[in-house]
Structure formats: C-alpha cells, structure tokens
Amino acid sequence: MSLDKTMLQDEKELKGWLVVLNGQWKGKDYPLFEGKTMVGSSHHAGIYLPDKQMEPFHFSIRFAGGDVFLTDLDSETGLTIDCERQQVHRQKITDETIFKTADMEFLIKIL
Amino acid sequence: MDICSNCLRKKSEEQLFCPWCGYPDGNIGLKRCNKGHVMFETFKTCIFCLQAGNLGKSFLNSNRQEAFPTEIVRGPSVDKTVLETGPGVTVPEDDGPGKTVLEDYDDKTRLDVGELESETAPSEKAPPPPFFAWLVFTDEDGLPVHHYRLTKERCIIGKSADADIRLTDDFISKLHTLIFFDPGKDVFYISDLASTNGTFLNGHVVIKEELKDSDRIRIGHKPMIFKRVMRKIQQPKIFGGSYES
Numbered sequence: 001m002s003l004d005k006t007m008l009q010d011e012k013e014l015k016g017w018l019v020v021l022n023g024q025w026k027g028k029d030y031p032l033f034e035g036k037t038m039v040g041s042s043h044h045a046g047i048y049l050p051d052k053q054m055e056p057f058h059f060s061i062r063f064a065g066g067d068v069f070l071t072d073l074d075s076e077t078g079l080t081i082d083c084e085r086q087q088v089h090r091q092k093i094t095d096e097t098i099f100k101t102a103d104m105e106f107l108i109k110i111l
Numbered sequence: 112m113d114i115c116s117n118c119l120r121k122k123s124e125e126q127l128f129c130p131w132c133g134y135p136d137g138n139i140g141l142k143r144c145n146k147g148h149v150m151f152e153t154f155k156t157c158i159f160c161l162q163a164g165n166l167g168k169s170f171l172n173s174n175r176q177e178a179f180p181t182e183i184v185r186g187p188s189v190d191k192t193v194l195e196t197g198p199g200v201t202v203p204e205d206d207g208p209g210k211t212v213l214e215d216y217d218d219k220t221r222l223d224v225g226e227l228e229s230e231t232a233p234s235e236k237a238p239p240p241p242f243f244a245w246l247v248f249t250d251e252d253g254l255p256v257h258h259y260r261l262t263k264e265r266c267i268i269g270k271s272a273d274a275d276i277r278l279t280d281d282f283i284s285k286l287h288t289l290i291f292f293d294p295g296k297d298v299f300y301i302s303d304l305a306s307t308n309g310t311f312l313n314g315h316v317v318i319k320e321e322l323k324d325s326d327r328i329r330i331g332h333k334p335m336i337f338k339r340v341m342r343k344i345q346q347p348k349i350f351g352g353s354y355e356s
Contacts, residue, residue, distance in 0.1 A: 013254060013255065014247065014255040014258055017243075017245065019243050019340065026239060027239020027240070028239075029243060029245075029260060031258065096340060096341065096342045098342070107243075107340060107342070109243065109245075109338065109340055111247060111255065111336070111338060
C-alpha cells in the first residue's frame with residue numbers, strides 16, 4: 001500500500017454496512033456508501049476480501065434512489081440469497097438480507 | 112412546589128426527577144456497587160455491571176464530586192473515539208496507540224490510528240461481540256457524519272477521558288450516557304448517568320430505556336442514530352439450519 005499517495009475523493013453519504021457472518025472475516029463490518037461498491041479479492045475492489053474462493057470483483061452492492069441492488073459479477077460460485085436455493089444475478093434487497101457466496105455469508109444493514 | 116436546581120423550572124416536590132430536564136432531585140442519594148460504579152440510591156441493580164444489591168455507601172446528590180472520583184474502576188480502554196468540535200481543541204496527551212481520534216464537524220478532519228490495520232484474519236484476534244450495533248452521528252439535517260461500531264457490551268459517552276466515546280460539547284457531562292447490552296434479553300439499553308442536560312431518546316428525556324433499531328438519540332447538541340441488526344442469525348436451512356426474522 002502506498003501511503004504517500006494523495007487521493008481526492010468525493011465525500012459519499014453513508015448508506016449502510018456489509019457484515020460478514022462467517023468465515024475468516026467473521027464479525028467484521030464494512031461501510032457502504034451511495035452508489036456502487038465492488039466486493040472482491042482485488043486491491044481495487046471497494047471492499048477487499050482476500051479469500052481464495054473470492055474473485056477479484058465478485059459482487060457489487062448499489063444504493064440508488066432508496067433502493068439497494070445486489071449484483072453477481074459473473075462469479076463462479078454465484079450468489080444465494082437467504083434460503084432460496086436458486087442463485088441470483090441481480091436482486092433488489094431489503095434491510096438485513098442475508099446472502100452467501102463462496103464460503104462466506106454476509107448481511108446487509110441499511111441505514 | 113419545588114424548583115429544579117438544574118433548569119430552575121417548577122416541579123412537584125413528589126417528583127424525584129425534573130419533568131423538564133430529567134435532573135434528579137437534590138435529595139436523591141447515589142451509591143456504588145462492588146466494582147465502584149455509581150448509580151442512584153433507588154436502583155436495585157447496577158446499570159453498569161448488572162450486579163444486584165446495595166453494595167456501597169450512599170452519597171447525597173449535592174455532593175456529586177465525591178460520587179465521581181478519579182479512580183473509577185473500569186476495563187481497559189482499547190478503541191476510543193473522540194469527536195471534537197471546532198478549531199483550537201486539544202487532544203489529551205495520554206492517548207496511546209490503538210485509540211482513534213476524530214476531529215471534525217467544522218473545518219478539518221483528522222484521523223489518527225495508532226496501528227495500521229493488519230490484513231490478517233480477525234478470527235485470530237479476540238472473538239467478535241454477539242451483536243452488530245452502530246452509533247451514527249448526524250448533522251442537524253439528519254445526514255450521517257461519523258459512524259461508530261459498538262464492540263463492547265458497555266459503552267459510556269461523555270466528555271471525560273474515561274468515556275469510551277468522547278464528545279466535546281459544553282452541554283455534555285464528563286460521563287453523560289451509558290449504552291449497554293443485556294445478553295440474556297438480547298436488548299440494548301440507554302441510561303442517563305445523572306447528566307446535567309439530560310439524554311434524549313426520540314425527543315423525550317430518558318433515565319433508562321430500551322433501545323431499538325433506528326432510535327434517535329441526542330446528547331448535548333449531538334444528534335445520533337442507533338442502528339443494530341435485529342435479525343437472529345443462525346445457520347441457514349440449506350446448510351443445516353434455518354433463518355429467523
């Protein structure tokens with residue numbers, strides 16, 4: 001990580017949190033802001049989770065106009081929301097939705 | 112008829128707390144539990160450590176300095192947040208590594224983190240708390256400014272260095288408000304620590320009240336929102352369990 005790099009970034013409004021429910025990052029929470037947040041094992045992802053089964057850009061969470069969308073970015077393991085067995089590609093989600101991908105479970109808390 | 116010693120408004124002599132500002136009557140005594148926590152004499156259990164019984168000597172409310180000594184017994188402060196307003200404020204010199212200092216709201220933002228967050232798995236560290244809860248500090252328009260994850264079962268908000276979340280505001284007491292988690296009932300509570308200006312929950316003065324998701328708290332001039340995950344988390348059905356809503 002280059003610490004001497006200066007970055008100008010627009011201040012985005014906090015919209016919620018992504019909570020990791022199991023796996024090696026169990027108990028961690030990551031803030032989610034207005035717009036799109038990419039999650040994956042790439043350093044360039046908004047939320048960086050260096051897991052073997054996570055792809056560089058695995059899924060994204062978008063806050064747009066009061067709605068929240070969860071999108072699978074063509075990952076090999078896919079996304080499974082709550083108890084639905086069927087995998088989803090893009091799904092509008094609500095507060096405290098739980099979903100599973102790779103070997104990790106997540107919960108989305110909306111502010 | 113009596114007069115509140117805090118806000119000087121009229122109140123009944125029978126009322127132990129001022130109905131306007133929540134300030135306790137001058138005749139209410141304070142006591143301590145075994146661990147040295149201070150509470151009102153009328154409380155049967157300690158709101159800090161949930162211990163029952165009258166365990167210490169009582170103090171008169173008029174002698175509050177005696178009830179709040181400097182050597183209050185408290186656990187180690189690991190991760191503290193300091194929110195300070197305006198320019199010219201000073202950060203205490205005893206801030207050690209691992210303590211987060213946020214200075215902001217008006218003209219500048221400074222974030223000092225003692226140790227850079229390592230990329231090792233957190234499961235190797237202390238076990239995560241059995242809850243997910245946050246305090247979101249907002250501006251006057253209700254827009255979020257800062258957020259703070261509650262990681263301990265007891266969190267004291269105040270101006271003192273002993274507080275877990277330090278807020279510098281002229282209307283905030285040294286130890287102003289306690290937010291604590293009852294694991295038996297799976298409920299968060301907010302409790303006012305005999306503060307001068309009171310603690311407000313959804314616009315009303317509170318002494319001790321249950322906290323729910325999205326409750327609005329105001330301490331001094333600092334509005335905040337309490338957020339927590341209400342859903343009980345178990346193993347899903349497809350993996351051998353079921354979810355509860």
